[in-house]
Amino acid sequence: MNRLISEISPDFLVQGFGLHEDEKQVFTGKVGGQEIQLSPTLDDLPLEAKDLKIFCVGLAEASHHFRPGDVLMTGSDDLLDRAFQVMDGIEQRCVVVSLTPAQESTHLYLSKEQMEPLVQEWRGRKISFLCLWMVDPIDLEGKAKLVTILRKVILKD
Template sequence: MNRIISEISPDFLIQGLGLHQDENQIYIGKVGGKEVQLLPSIDNWKSDEKDLRIFSVGFAEASHNFRPGDVLMTGSDDLLDRAFQAMDEMEQRGVVVSLVPSQDSTHLYISKEQMDPFVQEWRSRKLSYLCLWMVDPVESEGQAKLVTILRKVIL
């Protein structure tokens, strides 16, 4: 099962991935035969499933390290590799970031306090996860890029 959490209005994901509401008012669908579920918020997150892949999408503010249009990401190695492949094909710049400040100047840090406990839990449970943050502004072209990256990684 692929679960997607969005911190921005999920309309672009619903349309871009062809999702529909089930009887519990949760958006579901299939991407290339793989089941996808869109969670309304990270607060609804509870799962003991083992065969689970988690995707989180959102936005980040531009800074001296990040340019508008960059895709920032953190995740498990398997999904990061797939995301890099997808972005290479699209000629999209992708930057791996850390949610924890580091003394190592090669590690780029992004402040996402509300995501950090979830990412730590996913890491400790050895789940496959990928967080993608588009650097502002997140306009329709940026949303389309996020959908394309997600589609390629899910497939």
């Protein structure tokens, strides 16, 4: 089961993945046989589910470390490796970030207070997850890139 979570209006994910609304008013669909569900909030994630993969997308502010159009990411090793391969293939600049300051000197810090405890919990439970934040401003092309990256990472199974 793949769960999508979006900090920004999820319309582009609904369109990009061809999701439809089910009887519970949840957007679901399939990508290459893989089931996808768009979670409206972070609260109702079934963390005990087998084969759960969580994909988050959102925005980040430009800084002296991050340029507009960069994709910042953090995640479990399995999905980070896939994301690197995908981004190399589409020649997208990406930066691995840490949500806790000075945790690892090899990763730049990104302030996402609401995500940090969730990421720590997912790591602790050994859940596969990938968080992608596109540096502002995000346009149609940027949203299309996020969909492409997610689609290719999900299809690698």
